Amino acid sequence: MASETLARDVAGSGARAAARSNQSAGSTARSLTFRIWRGDAAAGHFEDYHTQVSDGMVVLDAVHQIQSESANDLAVRWNCKAGKCGSCSAEINGMPRLMCMTRLNQLDHEKPITVEPMRAFPLMRDLVTDVSSNFRQKKNIRPFTPRPPDAPDGTWRMAQTDVDRVQEFRKCIECFLCQDVCHVLRDHHLHDEFVGPRLLVHAAQLEMHPLDVIDRTGDLKDKHNIGYCNITKCCTKVCPENITITDNAIIPLKERVADKHYDPLHMLLKLFHHKDPGSAES
DSSP states (O other): OHHHHHHHHHHHHHHHHHHHHHHHSOSOEEEEEEEEEEEBSSOEEEEEEEEEEETTOBHHHHHHHHHHHTOTTOOOOOSOSSSSSOOOEEEETTEEEEGGGOBGGGSOOSSOEEEEOOTTSOEEETTEEOOHHHHHHHTTSOOOOBOOOSSTTSOOOOOHHHHHHHHGGGGOOOOOHHHHHOHHHHTTOOTTTOOHHHHHHHHHHHHTOTTBOOOOHHHHHHTSOGGGOOOOOHHHHHOTTOOOIIIIIIHHHHHHHHHHHTOHHHHHHHHHHHSOGGGGTO
16 A cells, blocks of 8 residues: 555655656657666666657656656656756666756657666666765865964965865765766776765865865775776766866875875885984994
């Protein structure tokens, strides 16, 4: 009984969402085929659905409509439908994208439009994946630690250029599309060893903050394994917020790690700094 009520609620929600989309979309209707992944971690398959779409609709509109018309039990995660919550991440025609920001007129209508879950994360059901590993890894990055205030009133003084540098990183909506496209996570599934581009952006936001005093280069090298990234720039390509992940976050972090832990002069100075003063006389 409870499952039937839940199915009706899901169907009703999908119908209302589709109706709102139809009201705001154009009036020219046509039939499209969507090839959607159905299943769970144990087994699954692609299933074709046919539905009427109109100008202005996005993939999430079509999925809601299919959910309302012919697949009441289709599991899909979404929230704002405005490209700001990062919930509706999926792979559309093999490309990691937000369903709510992918317009149907951008896609090829001559063949079925495939919609499948992100491949880098464990599948829960249908289009829903378990992205909790990202939040566990985020806890391992040492938090923001500011220097003491610069003035008696408890405030700080910062150059505007230093502030502007980290503002780009704050745009991240944690859709995890960059994580999905990263070959270290997607192909090798090293979620427990490599934090991935999203969390490297988070680390850059902290490391480059003009007030932060924590040195995270040792953690980036040994704990978060930044060396696993080979700068393919795939993460930058799929970011819906157009964050320049590779050039502005990952490469500067790699440079900091190299300067601190691999620069010969720095290593020599470090050796003399830690040398026992009495060892020269022995």
